[in-house]
Amino acid sequence: xxxxxxxxxxARLIPxxxxxxxxxxxxxxxxxxxxxxxxxxPVGGMLVRGFYPDGxxxxxGVGEVLGRDRTTRVLGFTIGMATLGTALTLLLGLPLAFVxxxxxxxxxxxLRAIVVMPFVLPTVVxxxxxxxxxxxxxxxxxxxxxxxxxxxxxAFVFFNLAxxxxxxxxxxxxxxxxxxxxxxxxxxxPVHVFRTVTLPALLPSIVSAGTLVFLFCSxxxxxxxxxxxxxYGTIESEIYLLTTEFLDLQGAAVLSVIQLIAxxxxxxxxxxxRSRSEATTDRAAARSVARAPRGSDAPLLVIAGLxxxxxxxxxxxxVARSLRGGSGWTLEHYRALADPSATTAMxxxxxxxxxxxxSTAVDATxxxxxxxxxxxxxxxxxxxxxxxxxxxxxxxxxxxxxxGISAVTVGFGFLITLDRPPLDLRTSxxxxxxxQALVALPLVVRTITxxxxxxxxxxxxxxxxxxxGPLRAxxxxxxxxxxxxxxxxxxxxxxxxxxxxxxxxxxARPDRPTVPVMIYELxxxxxxxxxxxxxxxxxxxxLLTVSVMGLVERLRVGSVGSF
Amino acid sequence: MQYADTRRRGAAHLAxxxxxxxxxxxxxxxxxxDEPTPDQQNPQxxxxxxxxxxxxxxxxxxxxxxxxxxxxEVLAGFTEQTGYQVVVQAxxxxxxxxxxxxxxxxxxxxxxxxxxxxxxxxxxxxxxVLTAYSPSDLPPEVSEHALPGEAADYLTPIDYGDVxxxxxxxxFEAEGIEPPQTLADxxxxxxxxxxxxxxxxxxxxxxxxxxxxxxxxxxxGWQGYWRDLMANGAVITSGWSDSYGVDFTFSGGxxxxxxxxxxxxxxxxxxxxxxxxxxxxxxxxxxQVEYAGVLEGAANPEGAQALVDYxxxxxxxxxxxxxxxxxxxxxxxxxxxxxxxxxxAPEPIQVDPxxxxxxxxxxxxxxxxxxxx
Numbered sequence: 001x002x003x004x005x006x007x008x009x010x011a012r013l014i015p016x017x018x019x020x021x022x023x024x025x026x027x028x029x030x031x032x033x034x035x036x037x038x039x040x041x042p043v044g045g046m047l048v049r050g051f052y053p054d055g056x057x058x059x060x061g062v063g064e065v066l067g068r069d070r071t072t073r074v075l076g077f078t079i080g081m082a083t084l085g086t087a088l089t090l091l092l093g094l095p096l097a098f099v100x101x102x103x104x105x106x107x108x109x110x111l112r113a114i115v116v117m118p119f120v121l122p123t124v125v126x127x128x129x130x131x132x133x134x135x136x137x138x139x140x141x142x143x144x145x146x147x148x149x150x151x152x153x154x155a156f157v158f159f160n161l162a163x164x165x166x167x168x169x170x171x172x173x174x175x176x177x178x179x180x181x182x183x184x185x186x187x188x189x190p191v192h193v194f195r196t197v198t199l200p201a202l203l204p205s206i207v208s209a210g211t212l213v214f215l216f217c218s219x220x221x222x223x224x225x226x227x228x229x230x231x232y233g234t235i236e237s238e239i240y241l242l243t244t245e246f247l248d249l250q251g252a253a254v255l256s257v258i259q260l261i262a263x264x265x266x267x268x269x270x271x272x273x274r275s276r277s278e279a280t281t282d283r284a285a286a287r288s289v290a291r292a293p294r295g296s297d298a299p300l301l302v303i304a305g306l307x308x309x310x311x312x313x314x315x316x317x318x319v320a321r322s323l324r325g326g327s328g329w330t331l332e333h334y335r336a337l338a339d340p341s342a343t344t345a346m347x348x349x350x351x352x353x354x355x356x357x358x359s360t361a362v363d364a365t366x367x368x369x370x371x372x373x374x375x376x377x378x379x380x381x382x383x384x385x386x387x388x389x390x391x392x393x394x395x396x397x398x399x400x401x402x403x404g405i406s407a408v409t410v411g412f413g414f415l416i417t418l419d420r421p422p423l424d425l426r427t428s429x430x431x432x433x434x435x436q437a438l439v440a441l442p443l444v445v446r447t448i449t450x451x452x453x454x455x456x457x458x459x460x461x462x463x464x465x466x467x468x469g470p471l472r473a474x475x476x477x478x479x480x481x482x483x484x485x486x487x488x489x490x491x492x493x494x495x496x497x498x499x500x501x502x503x504x505x506x507x508a509r510p511d512r513p514t515v516p517v518m519i520y521e522l523x524x525x526x527x528x529x530x531x532x533x534x535x536x537x538x539x540x541x542x543l544l545t546v547s548v549m550g551l552v553e554r555l556r557v558g559s560v561g562s563f
Numbered sequence: 564m565q566y567a568d569t570r571r572r573g574a575a576h577l578a579x580x581x582x583x584x585x586x587x588x589x590x591x592x593x594x595x596x597d598e599p600t601p602d603q604q605n606p607q608x609x610x611x612x613x614x615x616x617x618x619x620x621x622x623x624x625x626x627x628x629x630x631x632x633x634x635x636e637v638l639a640g641f642t643e644q645t646g647y648q649v650v651v652q653a654x655x656x657x658x659x660x661x662x663x664x665x666x667x668x669x670x671x672x673x674x675x676x677x678x679x680x681x682x683x684x685x686x687x688x689x690x691x692v693l694t695a696y697s698p699s700d701l702p703p704e705v706s707e708h709a710l711p712g713e714a715a716d717y718l719t720p721i722d723y724g725d726v727x728x729x730x731x732x733x734x735f736e737a738e739g740i741e742p743p744q745t746l747a748d749x750x751x752x753x754x755x756x757x758x759x760x761x762x763x764x765x766x767x768x769x770x771x772x773x774x775x776x777x778x779x780x781x782x783x784g785w786q787g788y789w790r791d792l793m794a795n796g797a798v799i800t801s802g803w804s805d806s807y808g809v810d811f812t813f814s815g816g817x818x819x820x821x822x823x824x825x826x827x828x829x830x831x832x833x834x835x836x837x838x839x840x841x842x843x844x845x846x847x848x849x850x851q852v853e854y855a856g857v858l859e860g861a862a863n864p865e866g867a868q869a870l871v872d873y874x875x876x877x878x879x880x881x882x883x884x885x886x887x888x889x890x891x892x893x894x895x896x897x898x899x900x901x902x903x904x905x906x907x908a909p910e911p912i913q914v915d916p917x918x919x920x921x922x923x924x925x926x927x928x929x930x931x932x933x934x935x936x
Contacts, residue, residue, distance in 0.1 A: 225802075244662055245662075415663055
């Protein structure tokens, strides 16, 4: 120590806390500018058009829109379905999280990848898969659930299981088993142990996942339209209808503001739950506790098996239907995919579409990773002043907002706000990866931030005390643990971008279809061949995303895709 | 599974995969400028400077809907003839397209538009998003599809399609039931629980069908018709792909009556078969005409005019049926299957475009209340 003493002196000239603060602020600027230009500006532009139509504020429509019977019905349905969807997803997701994260058995990594698959599949595919399954000719037609709210509910569970399983599972995996063991040793029954020891420890992550699922359910759009057969409107589908069909921007703005308020409240709740869960993780990250299954796990294994079967059923239906041709089993749809002249509906082959998808997803991933790392570093710092701490958590939440806002509002917003040089980006090919990056960004942040937060700040302080500059100190302390999470987040962002369709579809885009766009166009054309090709393309897309997620799973980063 | 072993390999796989992805992607953001093709170039890059000097390499930006497609050689033909290159900006359906143009009025995202149909044409014309242009001496068969009144100066018909109720003849034959003929038949108990249609608020054929029922039963009669239709077990899906691809008996569903197009039957000729197993009810059709026009404030109005002209040439018109599943407006030769099996409605149901523009919103709202009850 003595030999280094003289080096400490210059560092003291500048208060130690100031340097990182400046650096952190600089790091925050880039993502904030991005968010301002590509989210706040377009959404704000649409709201201004709605509330300030002819150069004057006009809020008269607010009461009128809120007073409509339809609005009340839509709000009621949205909240009711989101509540039910969240409850059911948690109910089925928790046993699955236990089995996939607390037990060790062969094939576990594959199952984990499969459970995440729905999260990265395009809704248009899932919608058609569910309809094919539940329609009266389909394998589950006897249930009579086609076009009912039950079908929508099932789809909500299908899409959001990943959120619960990954968030709660990641937490459960790191949970110290000693407390449970002590309780059991003192004579508590397994149920009692779960209720008094395990559940309280998991509760923050359950609340965090639950709020996110609620957010996703209440803003679901394509799946509600497809499965509900228009009988059920949600806020999101109503915003779409008011904007694209009626150009009723005021009505759309009123509903968007309601949605925005609800989303902010949900995110605030999730953030509070999360900060508690991270505090718990710090204390308990002691040792991995997964064990082999035993007899008493049977009920949970059965439930988990049924849930996995539930996830696989629509997927397998899709695979089976993609292999059926006019004359029985065939690979003709797959062969047709590789042949650009197979259908007049498409100008490119699947290979070109895959290439377009991959190159767009690479761009989106690069953007999401650069911004995501910046945001993660900023929000993982814990400033001492309460004001700064609050600022950091607001920043954290800000990047989640795009998940909860109507894609049509953002898409139309681009058109009216980014319309003059130097930022006339409306017709630019860059917008598609940017839109996808906005979707992937929160997932990147949620993957990397917990890892950064788990690093004891004292290591960084020690490095700084030994004379390392702020960057060097951060790298010394955090670099070694970051490698895998960075790779995992990259893979996850890439998989999400591959399947992204919602935001992409609202943007003016060059005539260069990605796989989801191609599927959508094929589905919209007459001829059974086109439908067969759409299903085959969906299988290709699923394989792509599952492979990427499988590789991510091998990296074993507990926080990938957890919230 | 040997975890310790596979984990490291997994990381290597991912790295290799990402490397491959990067290589595959070829032109990502960083490399995008290296190989501009006519379709994907950013119009801001070169249009401004070159268009004033010579049309060589200058661009025409065509704003259109997602169903627009033409073979590459047809688009290349335009460049050969005029020197302009087409850049396609495709997004959403006819309704969303029109509303996008209204929102961007004064600062349009392109030069020409294709795909505004007669259910939205009046909005585009009334909102002033178009500048008057119509190719000189239109052949009579094209003028036949023109919009009434002054609107004809702004939008030129390019193609049309008849939205009609389709039936699965094979199903009716097998069941020994006489198939329906008219819209009124669909409320007959014989056809209870057999009809599926796409929604007027979420699909453009659905909107066309609603307008057809308004044309048939009048401004005061259509509501009653729809109540009867719903009471007779009609179901509504969000889009055409859903009703035709999942619910129609031809696709394996349980409903032999579906809303589709007059051009759908040729696609139902079975493998090795001679004739379609489905047909369109030609008394139930609403004709959707798609128009092209020059956008007000276009950066390249001459190019836009040339493009509108080109869309009426034989090259484009002959390619339209196979590429977009609609009929050309000129007298070009139809593909064989179309000529044989895709009849158009002799007297499609008519509704004045101005009336549609005035009442569309009320109709759709009222329709939604009746059907979603």
